[in-house]
Amino acid sequence: xxxxxxLQEHAGRAPVLELDLAPPVxxxxxxxxxxxxxxxxxxxxxxxxxxLRRHVNVFVGPDNARDLQGADTVVGEGVEVxxxxxISGG
Amino acid sequence: xxxxGRLEASAGDVVVLVGTAKGLFTLTSSDRRRWNLNGPWFPxxxxxxxxxxxxxxxxxxxxxxxxxxxGPSIYRSxxxxxxxxxxxxxxxxxxxxxxxxxxxxxxxxxxxxTEPDLVFAGVEPAALFRSDDAGESFRLDENLWNxxxxxxxxxxxGGLCLHTILPDPTGGPRLGVAVSAAxxxxxxxxxxxxxxxAGIRAPFLPEPTPKFGQCxxxxxxxxxEPETLFLQHHWGVYRSSxxxxxxxxxxxxxxxxxxxxxxxxxxxxxGTAYVVPLTSDMFRCTPDGRLRVYRTTDGGDSxxxxxxxxxxxxxxxxxxRDSFTADTSDPTGLYLGTRTGDLFASADxxxxxxxxxxxxxxxxxxxxxxxx
Numbered sequence: 001x002x003x004x005x006x007l008q009e010h011a012g013r014a015p016v017l018e019l020d021l022a023p024p025v026x027x028x029x030x031x032x033x034x035x036x037x038x039x040x041x042x043x044x045x046x047x048x049x050x051x052l053r054r055h056v057n058v059f060v061g062p063d064n065a066r067d068l069q070g071a072d073t074v075v076g077e078g079v080e081v082x083x084x085x086x087i088s089g090g
Numbered sequence: 091x092x093x094x095g096r097l098e099a100s101a102g103d104v105v106v107l108v109g110t111a112k113g114l115f116t117l118t119s120s121d122r123r124r125w126n127l128n129g130p131w132f133p134x135x136x137x138x139x140x141x142x143x144x145x146x147x148x149x150x151x152x153x154x155x156x157x158x159x160x161g162p163s164i165y166r167s168x169x170x171x172x173x174x175x176x177x178x179x180x181x182x183x184x185x186x187x188x189x190x191x192x193x194x195x196x197x198x199x200x201x202x203x204t205e206p207d208l209v210f211a212g213v214e215p216a217a218l219f220r221s222d223d224a225g226e227s228f229r230l231d232e233n234l235w236n237x238x239x240x241x242x243x244x245x246x247x248g249g250l251c252l253h254t255i256l257p258d259p260t261g262g263p264r265l266g267v268a269v270s271a272a273x274x275x276x277x278x279x280x281x282x283x284x285x286x287x288a289g290i291r292a293p294f295l296p297e298p299t300p301k302f303g304q305c306x307x308x309x310x311x312x313x314x315e316p317e318t319l320f321l322q323h324h325w326g327v328y329r330s331s332x333x334x335x336x337x338x339x340x341x342x343x344x345x346x347x348x349x350x351x352x353x354x355x356x357x358x359x360x361g362t363a364y365v366v367p368l369t370s371d372m373f374r375c376t377p378d379g380r381l382r383v384y385r386t387t388d389g390g391d392s393x394x395x396x397x398x399x400x401x402x403x404x405x406x407x408x409x410x411r412d413s414f415t416a417d418t419s420d421p422t423g424l425y426l427g428t429r430t431g432d433l434f435a436s437a438d439x440x441x442x443x444x445x446x447x448x449x450x451x452x453x454x455x456x457x458x459x460x461x462x
Contacts, residue, residue, distance in 0.1 A: 006160070039179060044160035047191035048183035055159045085159040 001030055002082040003041070010040040017041075027058055028071030030081050045083060055086040094128050096172035097151075099461050104417055106425050106458045107151075108433060109137030112451035114153050116171075122423055122437040125446050131171055132157075138412070139164075139198040139211070142459040143224065146206030149461060152225045154195025154211070162195050164211060166225050181227040182211065182219060188235070190215050196251040197412070198225070202313075204261035212252035216243060216269040234283050239272065239302050246270035246305050246324075253411055254306070259313040266309065266319070266334060273304035274321065274334050286334030293325055307351045308411045312360040320363040320390070322353035322411075327365060329390045340390025341365070346377045352414035356439065358422050361389045364396075364440060366409045366426065375406040383426065385440050399443030400434060407432070412455035419460070427453025 001017045008015055019033050031052075035042025046052050058065040059082045065073045075081055099105055099118045106125075108115040113130025114137045132155040139154030151171055156162040164182055165174040184190045197212035209221040211228060217235050219228040234240075243250060254268035263280030273287040285302035292304050305324035312318060321328040321337065326348045328337040342348055347367040356362035365384050369377045376382065381400040384393040401407075408429040417423035422439040431450035436443045 040176075043180050043183075044157075047161060048180075048186075049189070049191045051191065053159065053161055088158060 001034060002080055004084050006085065007041050007044060007083065010044070011038055023077065025075045025077075026071060027060060027065045027073045027075060027081065030075060031058070031071070055088045057084050057086055058082070059084060094131055094171065097128055097170040098126070099170060101461055103461045104419070104423065104458060105142050105461055106433075106435070106446075106456065107140040107142060107153075108427055108447075108450065108453060109140045109153070109412075109455035109457075110427075110431070110451035110453055111136050113137060114140055114155070115447075115450060117433070117446055122419065122435070123444075125435075127447055128171075130451075131174075132165070134158075136194070136454060138454050139195050140455060140457050141198045141200060141209075142457070142461070143200045143209070144459055144462040145200060145203055146224070147462075148206075148224065150224060152198045152209070154198055156194050162192055162213075164195055164198065164225060164228070177227050181229060182213070184217070184230060188230070190217070192217075194249065194251070196253045197255050199255035199257060200224075201257040202259040202261055205257075208257070210255045210257060210265075212255050212267065214249045214251040216240070216250045216252040216272065218252055218255065218267055233277070233281055234267070234275065237275070237283050239285060242303070243269060243272035244303065254309045256309060256311055256316070256319070259316055264316075264333065268306040268309045268321075270307065271303060271305035271324075273302045273306050274309060274319075275302075276334050278333075286330075287337070288335065289337035289339070290321070290323055290328055291325055291339070308353045310353050310355040310363070312355045313357065315360040318360060318389075320353050320355050322350050322365060324349065324371060327353065327390065341384075341386070341393055344393045345384055346382075349374070350409070351411040352409055354414050354416050354424070356422050357416055357418045358420050358439075359387065362387045362422075362439070363390065364414070364416070364424065365393075366414060368408065374408050376408075379404045379406050381405045381407050381428075381434075383424070383436075383440050383443075396436075396440040396443075398441065399436075399445075401432075410454060412457075413453045415456050415458055417458045417460065423458070425456045425458055427456045429453065 106117040113133045115129030117125045135155040141152045151167040163176045194214040201208035211219040218231040256266040258264040266276040317333045319330040327341040354364045383396040413427040424436040433447040
Protein backbone atom coordinates (compact mmCIF):
# COMPACT_ATOMS: atom_id res chain seq x y z
CA UNK A 1 0.00 0.00 0.00
CA UNK A 2 1.38 3.39 -0.94
CA UNK A 3 1.33 5.86 1.93
CA UNK A 4 0.73 9.56 1.93
CA UNK A 5 3.84 11.45 2.99
CA UNK A 6 2.32 12.38 6.35
CA LEU A 7 1.90 8.70 7.24
CA GLN A 8 5.36 7.53 6.30
CA GLU A 9 6.89 8.63 9.60
CA HIS A 10 4.79 5.93 11.26
CA ALA A 11 6.27 3.27 8.97
CA GLY A 12 9.95 3.97 9.36
CA ARG A 13 9.79 6.51 6.51
CA ALA A 14 8.77 3.79 4.09
CA PRO A 15 6.64 5.11 1.20
CA VAL A 16 5.16 1.68 0.51
CA LEU A 17 3.98 -1.13 2.77
CA GLU A 18 4.30 -4.57 1.27
CA LEU A 19 1.44 -6.78 2.42
CA ASP A 20 1.24 -10.49 1.84
CA LEU A 21 -2.44 -11.41 1.93
CA ALA A 22 -4.26 -14.48 0.79
CA PRO A 23 -6.76 -13.90 -2.03
CA PRO A 24 -9.40 -12.73 -2.42
CA VAL A 25 -7.97 -9.50 -1.05
CA UNK A 26 -10.34 -6.67 -0.18
CA UNK A 27 -9.74 -3.10 0.86
CA UNK A 28 -11.03 -4.04 4.30
CA UNK A 29 -8.48 -6.84 4.57
CA UNK A 30 -5.71 -4.46 3.52
CA UNK A 31 -6.73 -1.96 6.17
CA UNK A 32 -7.00 -4.70 8.79
CA UNK A 33 -3.48 -5.84 7.98
CA UNK A 34 -2.16 -2.30 8.19
CA UNK A 35 -3.88 -1.82 11.54
CA UNK A 36 -2.29 -4.99 12.87
CA UNK A 37 1.22 -4.34 11.63
CA UNK A 38 1.24 -0.55 11.89
CA UNK A 39 -1.37 0.49 14.48
CA UNK A 40 -0.36 4.15 14.39
CA UNK A 41 -1.25 4.19 10.71
CA UNK A 42 -4.31 2.05 11.15
CA UNK A 43 -5.97 4.42 13.58
CA UNK A 44 -5.22 7.36 11.34
CA UNK A 45 -7.12 5.70 8.54
CA UNK A 46 -10.09 4.35 10.51
CA UNK A 47 -11.63 5.27 13.83
CA UNK A 48 -12.05 2.73 16.62
CA UNK A 49 -15.40 1.71 15.19
CA UNK A 50 -13.74 0.69 11.93
CA UNK A 51 -15.10 3.59 9.88
CA LEU A 52 -12.77 5.07 7.30
CA ARG A 53 -12.09 8.65 8.32
CA ARG A 54 -14.07 11.16 6.33
CA HIS A 55 -11.12 12.93 4.75
CA VAL A 56 -9.09 9.84 3.97
CA ASN A 57 -9.32 8.32 0.52
CA VAL A 58 -8.24 4.81 -0.37
CA PHE A 59 -7.56 4.28 -4.04
CA VAL A 60 -7.49 0.90 -5.70
CA GLY A 61 -5.50 1.55 -8.80
CA PRO A 62 -7.02 4.77 -10.15
CA ASP A 63 -10.38 4.37 -8.43
CA ASN A 64 -11.56 5.66 -5.06
CA ALA A 65 -12.81 2.70 -3.05
CA ARG A 66 -15.78 4.82 -1.95
CA ASP A 67 -16.92 4.82 -5.57
CA LEU A 68 -16.60 1.04 -5.74
CA GLN A 69 -17.67 -1.30 -2.96
CA GLY A 70 -15.89 0.44 -0.10
CA ALA A 71 -14.23 -2.00 2.27
CA ASP A 72 -15.56 -4.89 0.21
CA THR A 73 -13.79 -3.74 -2.92
CA VAL A 74 -11.65 -6.54 -4.25
CA VAL A 75 -8.03 -5.70 -4.91
CA GLY A 76 -6.71 -7.57 -7.90
CA GLU A 77 -3.32 -9.21 -7.85
CA GLY A 78 -0.55 -6.69 -8.32
CA VAL A 79 -2.89 -3.71 -8.07
CA GLU A 80 -1.54 -0.98 -5.84
CA VAL A 81 -3.64 0.45 -3.04
CA UNK A 82 -2.86 4.05 -2.14
CA UNK A 83 -3.94 6.14 0.81
CA UNK A 84 -4.21 9.84 0.11
CA UNK A 85 -5.61 12.66 2.20
CA UNK A 86 -8.58 14.46 0.70
CA ILE A 87 -8.09 18.06 -0.35
CA SER A 88 -9.47 19.41 2.90
CA GLY A 89 -8.27 20.62 6.28
CA GLY A 90 -4.90 21.87 7.35
CA UNK B 91 7.51 24.42 8.18
CA UNK B 92 10.22 24.78 10.79
CA UNK B 93 9.84 22.44 13.73
CA UNK B 94 9.76 24.67 16.82
CA GLY B 95 11.57 21.96 18.76
CA ARG B 96 12.03 22.13 22.47
CA LEU B 97 10.51 25.07 24.29
CA GLU B 98 13.17 27.30 25.82
CA ALA B 99 11.97 27.93 29.36
CA SER B 100 13.43 27.83 32.83
CA ALA B 101 12.09 26.93 36.24
CA GLY B 102 9.89 29.74 37.48
CA ASP B 103 8.88 30.90 34.02
CA VAL B 104 5.21 31.35 33.25
CA VAL B 105 4.22 29.25 30.25
CA VAL B 106 1.03 30.07 28.38
CA LEU B 107 -0.24 27.39 26.02
CA VAL B 108 -2.34 28.70 23.16
CA GLY B 109 -4.28 26.04 21.29
CA THR B 110 -5.48 27.26 17.93
CA ALA B 111 -7.30 25.95 14.89
CA LYS B 112 -3.93 25.51 13.22
CA GLY B 113 -1.62 24.26 15.92
CA LEU B 114 -0.20 24.83 19.38
CA PHE B 115 1.71 27.98 20.30
CA THR B 116 3.37 28.96 23.55
CA LEU B 117 4.34 32.18 25.23
CA THR B 118 6.91 32.18 27.99
CA SER B 119 8.02 34.87 30.37
CA SER B 120 10.05 35.21 33.52
CA ASP B 121 8.43 38.49 34.56
CA ARG B 122 5.00 38.47 32.85
CA ARG B 123 5.96 41.62 30.95
CA ARG B 124 8.27 40.39 28.18
CA TRP B 125 7.09 37.32 26.33
CA ASN B 126 8.55 34.92 23.79
CA LEU B 127 6.22 33.32 21.28
CA ASN B 128 6.97 29.83 19.95
CA GLY B 129 5.23 27.37 17.67
CA PRO B 130 3.34 25.98 16.03
CA TRP B 131 3.55 22.44 17.16
CA PHE B 132 1.07 20.18 15.29
CA PRO B 133 0.77 22.64 12.39
CA UNK B 134 -2.59 22.44 10.71
CA UNK B 135 -4.25 20.54 13.55
CA UNK B 136 -6.93 21.79 15.93
CA UNK B 137 -5.81 22.10 19.54
CA UNK B 138 -8.83 22.31 21.80
CA UNK B 139 -6.98 21.13 24.91
CA UNK B 140 -3.47 21.56 26.24
CA UNK B 141 -1.81 21.35 29.63
CA UNK B 142 1.61 21.73 31.17
CA UNK B 143 1.52 19.25 34.05
CA UNK B 144 4.20 19.95 36.65
CA UNK B 145 2.94 17.61 39.35
CA UNK B 146 5.02 14.79 40.69
CA UNK B 147 8.36 16.26 39.65
CA UNK B 148 7.62 16.11 35.94
CA UNK B 149 7.17 18.81 33.32
CA UNK B 150 4.88 17.10 30.86
CA UNK B 151 3.10 18.80 28.02
CA UNK B 152 -0.19 17.22 27.02
CA UNK B 153 -1.97 18.32 23.87
CA UNK B 154 -5.29 17.19 22.50
CA UNK B 155 -4.75 17.51 18.77
CA UNK B 156 -7.21 16.71 16.02
CA UNK B 157 -6.11 16.31 12.44
CA UNK B 158 -8.94 16.82 10.00
CA UNK B 159 -7.50 13.89 8.06
CA UNK B 160 -6.04 11.52 10.61
CA GLY B 161 -8.27 12.03 13.65
CA PRO B 162 -7.67 12.93 17.28
CA SER B 163 -5.15 11.94 19.91
CA ILE B 164 -3.58 13.14 23.12
CA TYR B 165 0.12 13.67 22.67
CA ARG B 166 2.61 14.03 25.49
CA SER B 167 6.07 15.50 25.64
CA UNK B 168 8.51 15.17 28.52
CA UNK B 169 11.10 17.43 26.87
CA UNK B 170 8.96 20.55 26.47
CA UNK B 171 7.95 19.88 22.91
CA UNK B 172 11.18 18.44 21.59
CA UNK B 173 9.47 15.12 20.94
CA UNK B 174 5.94 13.79 21.32
CA UNK B 175 4.38 10.43 21.99
CA UNK B 176 0.81 9.23 22.00
CA UNK B 177 -0.86 6.31 23.78
CA UNK B 178 0.33 3.04 22.31
CA UNK B 179 -1.90 1.18 21.90
CA UNK B 180 -4.39 3.97 21.44
CA UNK B 181 -6.53 3.83 24.56
CA UNK B 182 -8.24 7.16 24.07
CA UNK B 183 -10.91 5.21 22.28
CA UNK B 184 -14.33 3.84 23.01
CA UNK B 185 -14.45 0.15 23.75
CA UNK B 186 -15.77 -2.23 21.17
CA UNK B 187 -19.53 -2.21 21.13
CA UNK B 188 -19.88 1.34 22.46
CA UNK B 189 -21.09 2.49 19.08
CA UNK B 190 -19.04 5.65 19.18
CA UNK B 191 -15.67 6.99 18.13
CA UNK B 192 -13.68 9.83 19.64
CA UNK B 193 -14.04 12.81 17.37
CA UNK B 194 -12.23 15.54 19.32
CA UNK B 195 -10.47 16.10 22.64
CA UNK B 196 -12.08 19.05 24.40
CA UNK B 197 -10.40 19.01 27.75
CA UNK B 198 -7.35 17.64 29.53
CA UNK B 199 -7.52 18.12 33.28
CA UNK B 200 -4.91 16.95 35.76
CA UNK B 201 -6.24 16.10 39.22
CA UNK B 202 -4.88 17.73 42.36
CA UNK B 203 -1.34 17.65 43.69
CA THR B 204 -2.11 14.67 45.93
CA GLU B 205 -2.81 12.48 42.89
CA PRO B 206 0.05 13.38 40.55
CA ASP B 207 -0.58 10.58 38.07
CA LEU B 208 -4.30 11.15 37.65
CA VAL B 209 -5.42 12.99 34.52
CA PHE B 210 -8.90 13.28 33.02
CA ALA B 211 -9.87 13.92 29.44
CA GLY B 212 -13.19 15.12 28.07
CA VAL B 213 -14.07 14.27 24.50
CA GLU B 214 -16.70 14.52 21.80
CA PRO B 215 -19.05 12.70 21.71
CA ALA B 216 -19.49 13.63 25.34
CA ALA B 217 -17.54 11.20 27.49
CA LEU B 218 -15.00 11.22 30.27
CA PHE B 219 -11.73 9.32 30.10
CA ARG B 220 -9.37 8.73 33.00
CA SER B 221 -5.63 8.18 33.01
CA ASP B 222 -3.79 6.80 36.03
CA ASP B 223 -0.36 7.18 34.44
CA ALA B 224 -0.31 10.91 33.77
CA GLY B 225 -1.70 10.71 30.27
CA GLU B 226 0.08 7.69 28.85
CA SER B 227 -3.06 5.57 28.66
CA PHE B 228 -6.76 6.18 29.19
CA ARG B 229 -9.95 4.33 29.98
CA LEU B 230 -13.56 5.34 29.59
CA ASP B 231 -15.65 6.24 32.63
CA GLU B 232 -18.37 3.77 31.83
CA ASN B 233 -20.62 4.89 34.66
CA LEU B 234 -21.08 8.29 33.07
CA TRP B 235 -21.19 6.85 29.57
CA ASN B 236 -24.01 4.52 30.61
CA UNK B 237 -25.97 7.21 32.44
CA UNK B 238 -29.66 7.00 31.67
CA UNK B 239 -29.77 10.61 30.51
CA UNK B 240 -27.04 10.31 27.91
CA UNK B 241 -29.19 9.17 24.97
CA UNK B 242 -31.16 12.40 25.40
CA UNK B 243 -28.16 14.74 25.48
CA UNK B 244 -28.17 17.16 22.57
CA UNK B 245 -25.17 18.80 20.93
CA UNK B 246 -24.60 22.52 21.26
CA UNK B 247 -23.20 24.57 18.41
CA GLY B 248 -19.73 23.19 19.02
CA GLY B 249 -20.85 19.59 19.16
CA LEU B 250 -21.81 17.20 21.95
CA CYS B 251 -18.75 17.81 24.05
CA LEU B 252 -17.59 17.19 27.58
CA HIS B 253 -15.63 20.38 28.05
CA THR B 254 -15.25 20.92 31.80
CA ILE B 255 -13.77 18.62 34.41
CA LEU B 256 -13.51 19.61 38.07
CA PRO B 257 -11.62 17.04 40.15
CA ASP B 258 -11.57 17.23 43.92
CA PRO B 259 -8.40 19.20 44.73
CA THR B 260 -8.07 17.31 48.01
CA GLY B 261 -7.94 13.94 46.31
CA GLY B 262 -11.44 12.84 47.23
CA PRO B 263 -13.79 11.00 44.90
CA ARG B 264 -15.95 14.04 44.17
CA LEU B 265 -15.85 15.03 40.53
CA GLY B 266 -17.88 17.39 38.36
CA VAL B 267 -18.16 17.63 34.60
CA ALA B 268 -20.09 19.81 32.20
CA VAL B 269 -21.49 18.83 28.85
CA SER B 270 -22.98 20.99 26.13
CA ALA B 271 -25.89 20.65 26.00
CA ALA B 272 -26.65 18.35 28.89
CA UNK B 273 -25.58 20.46 31.84
CA UNK B 274 -23.54 19.90 34.96
CA UNK B 275 -23.14 16.37 36.29
CA UNK B 276 -21.42 15.32 39.47
CA UNK B 277 -20.40 12.25 41.35
CA UNK B 278 -19.85 12.38 45.08
CA UNK B 279 -18.59 8.83 45.47
CA UNK B 280 -16.64 8.49 42.24
CA UNK B 281 -19.09 5.91 40.93
CA UNK B 282 -22.65 7.17 40.52
CA UNK B 283 -23.39 10.30 38.51
CA UNK B 284 -26.29 12.71 38.89
CA UNK B 285 -27.45 15.77 37.01
CA UNK B 286 -26.92 18.88 39.13
CA UNK B 287 -28.65 21.75 37.38
CA ALA B 288 -31.34 22.85 39.86
CA GLY B 289 -32.09 26.51 39.33
CA ILE B 290 -30.48 26.93 35.91
CA ARG B 291 -33.00 28.29 33.45
CA ALA B 292 -33.24 26.74 30.00
CA PRO B 293 -35.47 29.00 27.87
CA PHE B 294 -34.79 26.86 24.83
CA LEU B 295 -36.57 23.86 26.39
CA PRO B 296 -40.27 23.37 27.21
CA GLU B 297 -39.62 23.13 30.95
CA PRO B 298 -38.16 26.32 32.41
CA THR B 299 -35.73 24.53 34.74
CA PRO B 300 -35.35 20.94 33.55
CA LYS B 301 -33.33 18.36 35.42
CA PHE B 302 -30.83 18.25 32.57
CA GLY B 303 -30.40 19.63 29.07
CA GLN B 304 -28.90 22.98 30.05
CA CYS B 305 -26.31 24.41 27.72
CA UNK B 306 -23.56 24.96 30.25
CA UNK B 307 -20.65 26.70 28.57
CA UNK B 308 -18.04 26.55 31.34
CA UNK B 309 -17.70 25.99 35.09
CA UNK B 310 -14.81 26.92 37.34
CA UNK B 311 -14.06 26.96 41.04
CA UNK B 312 -11.48 28.09 43.56
CA UNK B 313 -9.24 25.27 44.79
CA UNK B 314 -9.59 26.25 48.44
CA GLU B 315 -13.40 26.32 48.23
CA PRO B 316 -14.17 23.52 45.81
CA GLU B 317 -17.84 23.51 46.68
CA THR B 318 -18.30 27.03 45.35
CA LEU B 319 -18.75 26.94 41.60
CA PHE B 320 -19.12 29.70 39.03
CA LEU B 321 -20.95 28.78 35.84
CA GLN B 322 -21.45 30.50 32.51
CA HIS B 323 -24.62 29.21 30.92
CA HIS B 324 -26.03 29.93 27.49
CA TRP B 325 -28.52 32.16 29.28
CA GLY B 326 -27.08 33.45 32.49
CA VAL B 327 -24.22 33.38 34.94
CA TYR B 328 -24.67 31.25 38.05
CA ARG B 329 -23.05 30.39 41.36
CA SER B 330 -23.42 27.31 43.48
CA SER B 331 -22.24 27.02 47.06
CA UNK B 332 -22.89 23.28 47.31
CA UNK B 333 -21.04 21.81 44.34
CA UNK B 334 -24.01 22.07 42.05
CA UNK B 335 -26.70 21.02 44.46
CA UNK B 336 -28.46 24.28 43.63
CA UNK B 337 -27.65 27.34 41.55
CA UNK B 338 -28.36 31.04 41.91
CA UNK B 339 -28.23 33.44 39.01
CA UNK B 340 -25.74 36.26 39.39
CA UNK B 341 -24.98 39.25 37.25
CA UNK B 342 -28.29 39.65 35.46
CA UNK B 343 -28.57 43.25 36.65
CA UNK B 344 -25.00 44.39 36.19
CA UNK B 345 -23.51 42.61 33.21
CA UNK B 346 -24.12 44.02 29.70
CA UNK B 347 -25.12 40.54 28.64
CA UNK B 348 -25.28 37.25 30.46
CA UNK B 349 -24.32 35.36 27.31
CA UNK B 350 -20.71 34.30 27.00
CA UNK B 351 -18.52 31.26 26.95
CA UNK B 352 -15.69 31.30 29.50
CA UNK B 353 -15.79 31.89 33.23
CA UNK B 354 -12.66 31.99 35.35
CA UNK B 355 -12.39 31.73 39.13
CA UNK B 356 -9.49 33.70 40.56
CA UNK B 357 -6.98 31.28 42.14
CA UNK B 358 -6.09 33.92 44.73
CA UNK B 359 -9.56 34.84 45.97
CA UNK B 360 -12.58 32.56 46.28
CA GLY B 361 -14.97 35.49 45.81
CA THR B 362 -13.44 36.72 42.59
CA ALA B 363 -14.39 35.55 39.13
CA TYR B 364 -14.22 36.86 35.58
CA VAL B 365 -16.44 36.63 32.50
CA VAL B 366 -16.32 37.99 28.96
CA PRO B 367 -19.88 38.88 27.95
CA LEU B 368 -20.90 38.60 24.33
CA THR B 369 -23.87 40.46 22.90
CA SER B 370 -26.31 37.55 22.65
CA ASP B 371 -26.66 34.02 21.42
CA MET B 372 -27.74 35.47 18.07
CA PHE B 373 -24.71 37.80 17.85
CA ARG B 374 -21.76 36.21 19.54
CA CYS B 375 -19.44 39.19 19.53
CA THR B 376 -18.33 41.60 22.23
CA PRO B 377 -21.04 44.21 22.95
CA ASP B 378 -20.70 47.61 21.30
CA GLY B 379 -17.50 46.57 19.56
CA ARG B 380 -15.61 46.72 22.83
CA LEU B 381 -13.69 43.93 24.49
CA ARG B 382 -14.37 44.10 28.20
CA VAL B 383 -13.70 41.57 30.90
CA TYR B 384 -16.04 41.75 33.88
CA ARG B 385 -14.82 40.97 37.37
CA THR B 386 -16.71 40.28 40.53
CA THR B 387 -14.94 40.34 43.88
CA ASP B 388 -18.03 39.62 45.96
CA GLY B 389 -19.12 36.29 44.61
CA GLY B 390 -21.22 37.72 41.82
CA ASP B 391 -23.25 40.37 43.60
CA SER B 392 -21.56 43.14 41.62
CA UNK B 393 -19.41 43.27 38.49
CA UNK B 394 -16.80 45.74 37.30
CA UNK B 395 -15.83 46.31 33.67
CA UNK B 396 -12.12 45.96 32.93
CA UNK B 397 -11.01 47.51 29.67
CA UNK B 398 -7.67 49.26 30.18
CA UNK B 399 -5.48 48.07 27.34
CA UNK B 400 -8.19 46.10 25.58
CA UNK B 401 -9.54 47.25 22.18
CA UNK B 402 -12.52 49.55 22.63
CA UNK B 403 -13.36 50.48 19.08
CA UNK B 404 -14.68 48.25 16.30
CA UNK B 405 -13.61 45.17 18.23
CA UNK B 406 -16.26 42.58 17.43
CA UNK B 407 -14.53 39.65 19.03
CA UNK B 408 -15.45 36.20 20.25
CA UNK B 409 -13.79 34.44 23.17
CA UNK B 410 -14.46 30.71 23.30
CA ARG B 411 -15.05 28.69 26.46
CA ASP B 412 -11.48 27.60 27.08
CA SER B 413 -9.72 30.67 25.72
CA PHE B 414 -9.56 32.50 29.03
CA THR B 415 -7.56 31.44 32.05
CA ALA B 416 -5.71 32.61 35.14
CA ASP B 417 -2.31 31.86 36.57
CA THR B 418 -1.55 31.29 40.22
CA SER B 419 0.79 34.24 40.68
CA ASP B 420 -0.06 37.14 42.94
CA PRO B 421 -1.41 39.43 41.64
CA THR B 422 -3.32 37.10 39.41
CA GLY B 423 -2.34 36.88 35.77
CA LEU B 424 -5.10 36.55 33.20
CA TYR B 425 -4.79 35.35 29.61
CA LEU B 426 -7.45 35.72 26.97
CA GLY B 427 -7.47 34.62 23.32
CA THR B 428 -9.95 35.50 20.61
CA ARG B 429 -11.37 33.64 17.70
CA THR B 430 -9.63 36.17 15.48
CA GLY B 431 -6.18 35.31 16.76
CA ASP B 432 -5.51 37.99 19.36
CA LEU B 433 -4.00 37.20 22.73
CA PHE B 434 -4.21 39.57 25.66
CA ALA B 435 -2.78 39.30 29.16
CA SER B 436 -3.07 41.06 32.46
CA ALA B 437 -0.53 40.84 35.27
CA ASP B 438 -2.74 42.68 37.76
CA UNK B 439 -5.96 40.69 37.98
CA UNK B 440 -7.46 42.49 35.01
CA UNK B 441 -6.84 46.09 35.99
CA UNK B 442 -4.68 46.56 32.90
CA UNK B 443 -3.99 44.49 29.81
CA UNK B 444 -1.35 44.14 27.15
CA UNK B 445 -1.53 42.52 23.76
CA UNK B 446 0.77 39.51 23.61
CA UNK B 447 0.06 38.40 20.06
CA UNK B 448 -2.12 39.15 17.07
CA UNK B 449 -2.82 37.39 13.79
CA UNK B 450 -2.61 33.94 15.29
CA UNK B 451 -5.03 31.33 13.96
CA UNK B 452 -8.40 31.25 15.76
CA UNK B 453 -7.70 30.64 19.45
CA UNK B 454 -9.46 27.57 20.84
CA UNK B 455 -7.88 27.26 24.27
CA UNK B 456 -5.50 29.12 26.56
CA UNK B 457 -3.88 27.41 29.54
CA UNK B 458 -1.05 28.42 31.79
CA UNK B 459 1.35 27.01 34.35
CA UNK B 460 4.53 27.96 36.10
CA UNK B 461 7.38 25.70 35.10
CA UNK B 462 8.91 24.07 38.17
